[in-house]
Amino acid sequence: MKISRRHFIKTAAYSTGASLTPLSLTLPTSAMANSESDYKALVCLFFYGGNDSFNMVLPADGNNLINYQNSRPDIQLYPHELVNNRSIEDDVGQTLSLNGAMPNISELILSGAATTLLNVGTLIEPTTKQNYNSVKKPPNLGAHNKQQLAWQRSWNTSEYHPYGWAGMMMDFLATGTEGVSPAFSLGTNNWLNGQSTESLALSSQGVRAMNALTDFTINRNLTRLLSSNSASIYGKTYLDRFQQVYDYQNTLTSVLEQYPADESIPSGFLGGQFKMVKRMVQASTALGQARQVYFVAFGGFDNHRDQRGKHEALLGQVDSALSAFYSSLKSVGLEDKVITFTMSDFGRTIENNSNRGTDHGWGSNQLIIGGPIKGRKAHGTFPEFIRDGKDAVGNKFIPTVASEQYAATLCKWFGLSDTAVDYIFPTLSPDNENPFNSRYLNFIKGLNKDKNQMKGKGKM
Secondary structure (H helix, E strand, O other): OOOOHHHHHHHOOOOOOOOOOOOOOOOOOOOOOOOHHHOEEEEEEEEOOOOOOOOOEEEOOHHHHHHHHHHOOOOOOOHHHEOOOOOEEOOOOOEEEEEOOOHHHHHHHHHOOEEEEEEEEOOOOOOOOOOOOOOOOOOOOOOHHHHHHHHHOOEEOOEEOOOOHHHHHHHHHOOOOOOOOOEEEEOOOOOOOOOOOOOEEEEOOEEOOOHHHHOHHHHHHHHHHHOOOOOOHHHHHHHHHHHHHHHHHHHHHHHHOOOOOOOOOOOOHHHHHHHHHHHHHHOHHHHOOOEEEEEEEEOOOOOOOOOOOHHHHHHHHHHHHHHHHHHHHHHOOOOOOEEEEEEEOOOEOOOOOOOOOOOEOOOEEEEEEOOOEOOOOOEOOOOOOOOOOOOEEOOEEOOOEEHHHHHHHHHHHHOOOHHHHHHHOHHHOOOOOOOOOOOOOOOEOOEOOOHHHHHOOOOO
């Protein structure tokens, strides 16, 4: 079933607030008509609370393993708790391993379909232990809400943009050739908010425009109300808008029915979200979308107390859902069209606290999965695991990679020009007084650090 722009415009309108989580149905004049060969999607999995990614990716041997063990006597992973005999190296040859709860993602990295980006965090300028007191740093480091915004938005000279970087990216890619927003939210976020782009709210069950309509009695009564001719002119206008939302949900639901849930992806809260993402990716042609972005939320990572066990359980769910999602895309030939990546509020402290947990840190490690990824290794340099060591300030790792370089690299793969990237991420401009050494990182095949910017003055 191919849905025309005219039909969607006819049936789509503002949400009337009929559910607790209403769908915004103000449709932007957005995104590009779908050519299957040109289709791309980005799927962001946000770990709310601040994932302890240094118990997700950690040293496998050598002096830094000893540093790790000394720093985390109460929460360290022992050799038998790592992925067995499956190590990877970072840019300088340090041997690393993944938490034993993540064997499937470890295999994806070794097969070349995934990687981990090391010690990445929110930065405004290249920052080291030596220049820490003289450079501009993100405000409110360690605050959950502010750092979530910092990861999902971008720094604009003196404050963060009012829009998310994915929303602005979709604003740039808008052509007005499709009728439904290509930005899909499966959790609360600022990442998808653009000047004209508005996200559609989904759940694992479908479109969240009017969830109550699945109840037979409510649906029957609403149908009677919409067929009534006794309303005032204002009431009729309201009912007409309601009818448009009603028709819209029915139309989009009929499209999704062509793509049943992939049962190879595990059930549960996280797996259910990725089942829905898979269905929407498959429906992209019917929706006329060549670019789609998805935000998936997963919480529970703010573990200040008794972290072990709880953290492994979360990572196990991530391992099962992400690996199954990749395999399901590969089964239908879409693995080269979709990149799934993680973000989180911040990393955790170098040393564990007295409650067998960790506190709010700064630098973090992230996962990136997809056919276009340069796998078989970790990208970046794993920091020296010593409190207030050469790679730390106090009990926090100083990021060596900016979250905005990470984001800009994904935007470039998605189709943005350097000019658009500079607008969204002015901190990466080569003309800055203390520039980063490159806008882009090199974890995606065919996309390398921009050579012109390598001539800049940055010391990163």
